[in-house]
Amino acid sequence: MRRFTLIAVPYAWLLVLFLVPFVIVFKISLSDTALAIPPYTPTLDFSSGWAGIRAFFAGLDFENFTFLTTDDLYWKAYLSSLQIAAISTVLTLLVGYPIAYAMAQSPDEWRPTLMMLVILPFWTSFLIRVYAWMGILSNEGFLNQFLIWTGVISEPLTILNTNTAVYIGIVYTYLPFMILPIYAALEKLDSSLLEAAEDLGCSRLTAFWLVTVPLSKQGIIAGCFLVFIPALGEFVIPSLLGGSQTLMIGKVLFEEFFSNRDWPVASAVAVILLLILIIPIVLFQRNEQKQREAEE
Amino acid sequence: MRRFTWFNATSLSFGLAFLYLPMLILVIYSFNESKLVTVWAGFSTKWYGELFQNEAFLDAAWVTVKVAVMSSTIASILGTMAAYVLVRGGRFNGRTLFSGMIYAPLVMPEVITGLSLLLLFIGIGLDRGVLTIVLAHTTFSMCYVSVVVSSRLVSFDRSLEEAALDLGCSPFEAFRLVTLPIIAPAVISGWLLAFTLSLDDLVIASFTAGPSATTLPIKIFSAVRLGVSPEINALSTIMISIVTVGVITASLMSKRATVRQQREERAAERAAD
Numbered sequence: 237m238r239r240f241t242l243i244a245v246p247y248a249w250l251l252v253l254f255l256v257p258f259v260i261v262f263k264i265s266l267s268d269t270a271l272a273i274p275p276y277t278p279t280l281d282f283s284s285g286w287a288g289i290r291a292f293f294a295g296l297d298f299e300n301f302t303f304l305t306t307d308d309l310y311w312k313a314y315l316s317s318l319q320i321a322a323i324s325t326v327l328t329l330l331v332g333y334p335i336a337y338a339m340a341q342s343p344d345e346w347r348p349t350l351m352m353l354v355i356l357p358f359w360t361s362f363l364i365r366v367y368a369w370m371g372i373l374s375n376e377g378f379l380n381q382f383l384i385w386t387g388v389i390s391e392p393l394t395i396l397n398t399n400t401a402v403y404i405g406i407v408y409t410y411l412p413f414m415i416l417p418i419y420a421a422l423e424k425l426d427s428s429l430l431e432a433a434e435d436l437g438c439s440r441l442t443a444f445w446l447v448t449v450p451l452s453k454q455g456i457i458a459g460c461f462l463v464f465i466p467a468l469g470e471f472v473i474p475s476l477l478g479g480s481q482t483l484m485i486g487k488v489l490f491e492e493f494f495s496n497r498d499w500p501v502a503s504a505v506a507v508i509l510l511l512i513l514i515i516p517i518v519l520f521q522r523n524e525q526k527q528r529e530a531e532e
Numbered sequence: 533m534r535r536f537t538w539f540n541a542t543s544l545s546f547g548l549a550f551l552y553l554p555m556l557i558l559v560i561y562s563f564n565e566s567k568l569v570t571v572w573a574g575f576s577t578k579w580y581g582e583l584f585q586n587e588a589f590l591d592a593a594w595v596t597v598k599v600a601v602m603s604s605t606i607a608s609i610l611g612t613m614a615a616y617v618l619v620r621g622g623r624f625n626g627r628t629l630f631s632g633m634i635y636a637p638l639v640m641p642e643v644i645t646g647l648s649l650l651l652l653f654i655g656i657g658l659d660r661g662v663l664t665i666v667l668a669h670t671t672f673s674m675c676y677v678s679v680v681v682s683s684r685l686v687s688f689d690r691s692l693e694e695a696a697l698d699l700g701c702s703p704f705e706a707f708r709l710v711t712l713p714i715i716a717p718a719v720i721s722g723w724l725l726a727f728t729l730s731l732d733d734l735v736i737a738s739f740t741a742g743p744s745a746t747t748l749p750i751k752i753f754s755a756v757r758l759g760v761s762p763e764i765n766a767l768s769t770i771m772i773s774i775v776t777v778g779v780i781t782a783s784l785m786s787k788r789a790t791v792r793q794q795r796e797e798r799a800a801e802r803a804a805d
Contacts, residue, residue, distance in 0.1 A: 238704060243624060246614040246674070250633040253671040257648030260655055335547035338540035350544070352783060357551050359775050361732045363749050363756075364768040368554035371561065371760045378557055411551065469641025471735050476756065486643045490735075493647060503651070506644045517639050 265503035266296035276500050300504035310505065313483040314512065320399065320474075320484060321467040324406035328463045329456065331407055332414035336455075337448075339415070340422035351419075358412045365409050366476050373401050373477070397479030405473040410466065414459040421455025422448070454527045461520035468516075469509060485509055555772055562765035579766040589751060589767065596731060596748040599662060603669035604726035610670065611677025611726070612719055616707075618678065619685040637675045645672060646739030653740065660742030668740040669730040676729065677722035684718035685711075717786060724782065728775070 267276040304310040339350045357365060372378045373396040380392040395401050425448065433443035449456075471486035478484070485505065493502040536544075562580075566573035583589060614634055621627075637645065649668045650660075658664060692714070696706040712719075734749040741747060748767075755764055 242613055243617050246610045247630055249610055253667060254633050257652040260651045261648045264651060334543035338544045341540050342536060353548055356779055359728055359779050360772055363734050363752055364771060367756050368558040372554055465639050469643055471643055486641060489643045506647055510644060
């Protein structure tokens with residue numbers, strides 16, 4: 237009896253507040269927009285019995301999905317989200333790998349401190365960390381002032397409200413997610429392997445490419461997915477740092493819902509985003525599985 | 533004995549500078565006299581004064597803390613139950629679906645979670661306010677709690693529980709007297725994680741909050757959309773300081789707890805010999 241309660245309570249909670257909402261999103265994505273409350277049709281009407289239920293299913297169609305393929309805005313937004321997420325993931329890897337590498341190489345007594353310094357920003361509000369860059373990247377911002385002061389440039393660079401600012405924002409906020417799995421992989425690396433490679437005539441750089449990088453592959457893959465997956469649906473960064481030409485699907489969905497009040501189209505946008513995300517999520521799960529099996 | 537090489541020291545300093553300089557600049561400019569955030573006009577704490585007179589911000593802060601305390605507490609209970617079921621529950625019908633529902637919210641884009649919950653609340657006719665935000669936050673943060681707690685449950689010695697059962701404890705007593713004290717640090721870190729996630733959340737709260745309840749991130753977001761403001765810098769500085777003090781205290785405490793536990797374990801081993 238106790239076991240049943242233990243299972244049933246969290247199970248029911250997740251069913252009602254996680255699974256059922258998705259079914260509703262899916263259902264509304266097949267509905268039509270209407271000038272009513274709620275602003276879509278059909279709504280399920282149990283009072284008229286079977287006829288009501290039949291009428292309900294007859295009213296559902298894939299019109300919104302067809303609409304998404306005909307309007308440029310949407311598929312361009314999906315493509316540009318994929319592109320922005322992919323470029324930022326690569327940039328995060330380039331910034332994060334040397335840091336993770338240096339952490340793994342550092343003296344033992346330094347490691348807990350370094351670890352905490354990398355994790356600490358993660359506990360700080362995401363919104364504030366993105367906001368901090370607004371003051372740095374704007375035309376009169378800190379970065380431009382600094383560059384003009386040092387004489388590198390004479391005219392301020394326009395960075396805020398461009399895709400460059402979005403890349404910087406994603407790299408900055410997701411950097412800990414890249415560093416930690418790579419660090420975890422590098423920390424386990426047996427340094428005698430590198431010594432062996434050097435004894436056998438490898439230069440340090442070749443040894444790094446042939447030994448260190450392949451052995452940290454799992455960490456690199458995990459880190460890349462941990463950055464790519466949330467970056468794809470990102471809303472805060474493109475809306476604060478990006479410009480009007482920055483198209484990201486999270487922002488489109490938010491605006492479709494709140495500004496245009498087009499619930500069926502917003503739901504259809506969400507369903508497709510979910511379908512796109514399934515691929516990297518499944519690949520990520522498989523990578524984690526492999527890692528667990530390797531450890532056992 | 534390993535030492536920092538020139539390359540490693542450089543990449544660490546650049547990395548940490550990249551992580552901390554933006555926040556440092558934000559903190560420094562919160563003490564700026566000028567309304568123009570980019571021009572330094574002397575030291576002043578006047579923005580903090582104005583912040584504490586801004587009723588709207590104070591109300592939103594109060595709502596945010598209430599929501600965070602409630603949702604993280606419920607999430608810790610549900611998340612611990614879920615973790616226990618996943619690690620110790622054995623087989624039952626629908627286990628795959630259950631573990632799927634635990635892991636899915638971790639990778640779900642916030643816009644989708646928020647949209648789907650809003651549609652549910654409208655569908656069942658629940659007025660949006662504190663309650664709906666608490667329900668939404670509990671749902672995603674219980675999954676984080678259960679991941680943290682299950683990693684602790686997996687690693688601990690199951691024979692301790694079995695010993696308690698052999699000595700006549702009921703399963704519930706064994707949980708309360710043996711399991712719970714051992715997993716307590718994980719439950720506490722899960723609670724802290726849930727609390728921070730709730731404090732930070734903008735997107736899901738935007739979907740599930742109604743006109744009667746606005747959280748601090750929603751207020752901050754609508755203010756900073758118009759540009760940088762010194763009041764928001766002051767608010768950010770306060771939030772950054774709270775988090776810094778909190779994280780450092782928590783890590784010192786957990787370090788002390790580990791040391792004490794190791795000492796007790798050694799003492800117990802000696803006594804057993």
